[in-house]
Amino acid sequence: MSKILKEMDKRHMRMALSLATRGTGKVSPNPMVGCVIVGPEGVSGWGYHSEFGGPHAEARALEMAGENAVGATLYVNLEPCLHFGKTPPCVPRIINAGIARVAAGIIDPDPRVNGRGFEALRSAGVQVSDGILGEECRKINRGFLSRIERKRPWVTLKAAASLDGDMALCSGQSKWLTNSMSRNRAHILRDSHDAIMVGVGTVMHDDPRLTVRNVTGRDPRVVVLDPAFRTPAGSRVLNSNCMIYGLSGSFPERKNMLAGKGCLVHELDGDVSGLLPVSCVLESLAAQGVNSLLVEGGPKVLGSFLKERLFDAVSIFFFPGFAGEGKTIGSGFRLESLAEAVGIRFGSVRSVDGDLWVEGTNICLPD
Ligand SMILES: NC(=O)c1ccc[n+]([C@@H]2O[C@H](COP(=O)([O-])OP(=O)(O)OC[C@H]3O[C@@H](n4cnc5c(N)ncnc54)[C@H](OP(=O)(O)O)[C@@H]3O)[C@@H](O)[C@H]2O)c1
Incomplete structure (x- = not known):
């Protein structure tokens, strides 16, 4: 991966993390998640999980990006989910929206996800890079990770x-x-x-x-x-x-x-x-x-x-x-x-x- 792409990934992940922190004290027991969608024209969508039971960050960002999600990169600090909880799973939405690449922070250790989200994205032809600012991503969700792990x-x-x-x-x-x-x-x-x-x-x-x-x-x-x-x-x-x-x-x-x-x-x-x-x-x-x-x-x-x-x-x-x-x-x-x-x-x-x-x-x- 080129140095420029790596720097771009870090910059956009920082944006996703800063969005995620807006959920502090409001989303527990869920994790804090932020998402940014970036295409050739720049950022076309963003979102964060703002309340327990509310829409996930990815759903909000995809809704904002609309057609601009096609071929874009989706940045998210935690692996997207594949299971039905209070809201529908994010992975099918990401695939259906035409996202070309998912750049993620860390794997979600919740046994209902735990790598399955990444696997499903890859199987559908979406490129997946994980570990972007992994330490920072762990830090903002240390409570959630502690409870699960x-x-x-x-x-x-x-x-x-x-x-x-x-x-x-x-x-x-x-x-x-x-x-x-x-x-x-x-x-x-x-x-x-x-x-x-x-x-x-x-x-x-x-x-x-x-x-x-x-x-x-x-x-x-x-x-x-x-x-x-x-x-x-x-x-x-x-x-x-x-x-x-x-x-x-x-x-x-x-x-x-x-x-x-x-x-x-x-x-x-x-x-x-x-x-x-x-x-x-x-x-x-x-x-x-x-x-x-x-x-x-x-x-x-x-x-x-x-x-x-x-x-x-x-x-x-x-x-x-x-x-x-x-x-x-x-x-x-x-x-x-x-x-x-x-x-x-x-x-x-x-x-x-x-x-x-x-x-x-x-x-x-x-x-
Ligand atoms: N400055 C501060 O930040 C601060 C903060 C809180 C309190 N305080 C002060 O602390 C004083 C009270 O002290 P305290 O030591 O009695 O309060 P505490 O630690 O709040 O209460 C102690 C009681 O908790 C019960 N307990 C149950 N499981 C325990 C466990 N695993 N380990 C320890 N205790 C357990 C015991 O009740 P049983 O006796 O029924 O077995 C024990 O006597 C007050 O003067 C208060 O103003 C100061």
Whole structure:
């Protein structure tokens, strides 16, 4: 392939990726997909998947391109589908529209697709090139890929803490460790995840709403880890958007009260310490179509995720001061040697109106 064609492919794939991101927070559990159709006269059609159940990016771009699709190249960040879901499959539409070449980012690992889309296009005489900006294409759909490939959501651990790592004072006070600009950033983070998780300790102490406020966005689902179903009846999280995980067979009357509030109640077997095994919770969330999870704490729940190394990214907002002895990030998580420390690869370190915002990824993930 010539250098010029390679550069053109990358340029148009970047356009497709930028279109795809417009679906952030709106298409899950589907992947984010963008599409650009390019003929001799330039771009003749474009589209993106904008809402779950809505038309696919390819269908929108083909509709816009009309007759200009004949002989053109279709750029798309994910392999086109071949199965009936909420909408008809894209592959027959692409073939019928007369597209000559499909330039794609990555294979769709969904077992209903998984290479079959490419195969069908090739069999119909359409030229297929894949792997264009493959890494970037994986990155924007890391939640979807995680759910399909690892059977668990992409997990981001989020905390607000003092410089010495306290998420709360010993008294329990944690409001507000960070400034309003940091909190707005945290709301943007909520909007980009499918679900937010806290433990019952946080619900009992803070009675949080766990909604998206002060910024535009939609409310993610709420997940509460509550082994003994202690969540008080008047808690603000209790509605049909909330999932409560508790221990099998414990306190049926409390469980029924929570179900009566509209919550989806799940029962799991406990681990050796009587807590909920986070790996099983993640598996259950993935089975319910949760692609990405923001774990907002508190300290004990974060500790469980750190201990199990079951996370992909961290987003920590530091207040510019020391708070002394308190409830630190990862309470209940102890090591004998630094060699066992849970490593982070720093992504960015930014100042937010005097706070420090640190983001990073689990060092066990490939670069
Ligand atoms: N600064 C921040 O970013 C931030 C964020 C959230 C909370 N907070 C603060 O944190 C404090 C609450 O701390 P916390 O540690 O009690 O809250 P938490 O981590 O939200 O809740 C802990 C409880 O969750 C239950 N749980 C179930 N499965 C678990 C598992 N696998 N691992 C850990 N816990 C599990 C346990 O309930 P049982 O006791 O019933 O077994 C446990 O006691 C409050 O003061 C709150 O203000 C601060």
